[in-house]
Amino acid sequence: AEKRVATFGIKPRVELLSHSSFGSHDDASAIKMRHGAELIAEAAPELEVEGEMSADMALSTAFQKQEFPSSRLSGPANLLVMPTADAAHITFNFARIVNNAVTIGPILMGLDYPAHVLDPSASVRRVINMTAFSVVEAQKYQKKKALENKVA
Numbered sequence: 667a668e669k670r671v672a673t674f675g676i677k678p679r680v681e682l683l684s685h686s687s688f689g690s691h692d693d694a695s696a697i698k699m700r701h702g703a704e705l706i707a708e709a710a711p712e713l714e715v716e717g718e719m720s721a722d723m724a725l726s727t728a729f730q731k732q733e734f735p736s737s738r739l740s741g742p743a744n745l746l747v748m749p750t751a752d753a754a755h756i757t758f759n760f761a762r763i764v765n766n767a768v769t770i771g772p773i774l775m776g777l778d779y780p781a782h783v784l785d786p787s788a789s790v791r792r793v794i795n796m797t798a799f800s801v802v803e804a805q806k807y808q809k810k811k812a813l814e815n816k817v818a
Contacts, residue, residue: 668680668710668713668745670773670775671744671745673799673802673803676744677714678713678714678744678745679714679715679739679740679741679742679743679744679745680706680713680714680715680716680717680743680745680747681715681716681717681719681724681739681743681745681746681747682699682700682702682703682706682715682716682717682718682719682747682749683699683717683718683719683720683721683724683746683747683748683749683753684696684699684700684717684718684719684720684749685720686699686700686718686720687718687719687720687723687733687734688700688718688719688734695749695750696718698749699717699718699747699749700717700718702717702747703715703716703717703718707738714738714739714740715738716734716737716738716739716743717747719734721746721757724739724742724743724746725742725743726742727739727741727742730742758772770792770795770796770799773799779807780800780803780804780807782796782799782800784796
């Protein structure tokens with residue numbers, strides 16, 4: 667997912683969101699997000715990643731520095747990892763409406779080829795944005811395959 671953020675020229679700052687912040691709760695959801703953050707930090711030590719943390723702290727640098735001054739994030743999180751698909755869907759639609767935002771996505775990851783889904787509520791602008799994103803992905807995929815063929 668961090669590579670998707672980097673596609674837009676943005677340095678990823680990843681936050682695994684929870685109702686819990688740094689062990690304030692020990693239920694299954696909080697433990698899952700805490701463990702996920704540890705796994706990501708171990709696999710990609712150069713990546714700015716924190717968790718588990720509440721959304722207000724993840725998005726407010728001032729609040730984060732006040733409550734957690736040793737945070738690895740150099741600014742507000744720009745890649746939010748949700749504990750469930752329900753939480754992700756609710757947050758995505760809420761943020762889109764509250765901010766009158768133009769969205770790109772959902773973005774499918776983990777496939778061999780670029781592929782994406784647009785739901786029936788997608789605006790014309792969203793379709794155009796997703797198409798442009800898909801074209802860039804396809805171009806990168808083509809370049810990668812061309813390089814692999816030269817090496818082989």
